Amino acid sequence: EIELTQSPATLSLSPGERATLSCRASQSISIYLAWYQQKPGQAPRLLIHDASNRATGIPARFSGSGSGTDFTLTISSLEPEDFAVYYCQQRFNWPWTFGQGTKVEFK
Amino acid sequence: EVQLVESGGGLVQPGGSLRLSCAASGFNFDNYWMSWVRQAPGKGLEWVANIKQDGTEKYYVDSVKGRFTISRDNAKSSLYLQMNSLRAEDTAVYYCVRDCNIGPCDYWGQGTLVTVSS
Numbered sequence: 001e002i003e004l005t006q007s008p009a010t011l012s013l014s015p016g017e018r019a020t021l022s023c024r025a026s027q028s029i030s031i032y033l034a035w036y037q038q039k040p041g042q043a044p045r046l047l048i049h050d051a052s053n054r055a056t057g058i059p060a061r062f063s064g065s066g067s068g069t070d071f072t073l074t075i076s077s078l079e080p081e082d083f084a085v086y087y088c089q090q091r092f093n094w095p096w097t098f099g100q101g102t103k104v105e106f107k
Numbered sequence: 108e109v110q111l112v113e114s115g116g117g118l119v120q121p122g123g124s125l126r127l128s129c130a131a132s133g134f135n136f137d138n139y140w141m142s143w144v145r146q147a148p149g150k151g152l153e154w155v156a157n158i159k160q161d162g163t164e165k166y167y168v169d170s171v172k173g174r175f176t177i178s179r180d181n182a183k184s185s186l187y188l189q190m191n192s193l194r195a196e197d198t199a200v201y202y203c204v205r206d207c208n209i210g211p212c213d214y215w216g217q218g219t220l221v222t223v224s225s
Contacts, residue, residue: 034211036152043202043218044152049211087152089212095168096154096207 002026004088006099012107019075021102023088028068032092035064035073038101039084047086048073078104109133109214111203116219123193127219129186129203136184137161142207143177143188145199146218153199156188157207170196193223 003026013019023033031051036044046055048064051071061076075082083106088099115127127143142157156167156177165177176189186203200218 036212043215044212045215046211046213049213055211055213089152089154091207091211094166098152098154100151 001095002029002090002093002097004090004097004099006086006088006102008102009100010103010105012105013078014107015078015080017078017107019073019078019082019104021073021075021086021104023066023071023073023099025069025071025090029090029092031067032090033064033066033071034089034091035062036087036089037082037084038087044087075104109205111205111214111216113201113203113216113219116201116221118222118224119193120225121194121223123223124189124191125193125221127188127190127201127203127221129216131184131186131203131205134205136179137181140206140208141177141179141186142204142212143186144202144204144207144212144215145197146202147196147199150199154207155201158186159208190221193221195223197221198223 005024007022033051035048038044052064063074065072085101085103087101110132112130119125143155145155158165158177174192178187200220202218203216204212205214
């Protein structure tokens with residue numbers, strides 16, 4: 001089973017700041033990584049797929065990069081609605097696995 | 108507009124059974140793999156199972172193999188999860204999700220809560 005490790009667990013930032021979230025895989029997963037955003041009481045929402053492709057309707061301030069084992073989600077300038085939990089997920093090998101999440105909170 | 112609406116959750120005793128349903132609309136259901144993903148209270152996400160467009164391939168996370176069965180009815184645009192021999196650790200919100208195989212998990216339902224407790 002491929003393990004995904006997200007860091008940091010919590011990111012304390014202010015609106016307008018840049019957020020950089022990391023996801024590291026226990027073995028190479030090529031580019032088969034997605035990022036999801038989840039707000040309290042809501043279902044996750046797909047942000048980025050195949051490491052760097054924004055999903056439909058996702059603002060350009062969200063970007064993804066990486067391949068192999070190291071991936072990054074960047075939010076260029078935080079908006080108030082971006083404070084949430086972010087998960088990475090791989091679909092390279094069964095079973096598909098998720099990271100444990102990074103919470104982006106108000107500083 | 109893609110919509111996925113889960114139903115069937117509730118309180119069940121350990122060892123009991125429950126069947127979850129997901130009604131899909133707004134897309135050609137039989138063109139997509141479909142999945143179930145769960146989230147225990149206050150915890151992260153766990154992929155549970157998925158099923159190919161024609162139902163001929165099914166995959167499960169080890170912790171539910173032999174207890175859960177995923178199925179679909181393309182004529183009704185519906186996805187199901189039969190859960191038997193339920194355990195306390197199966198307590199979670201269960202999400203119906205489109206794809207998660209050929210592509211990412213691109214659309215999610217709002218989830219249905221399953222609570223396993225005596």
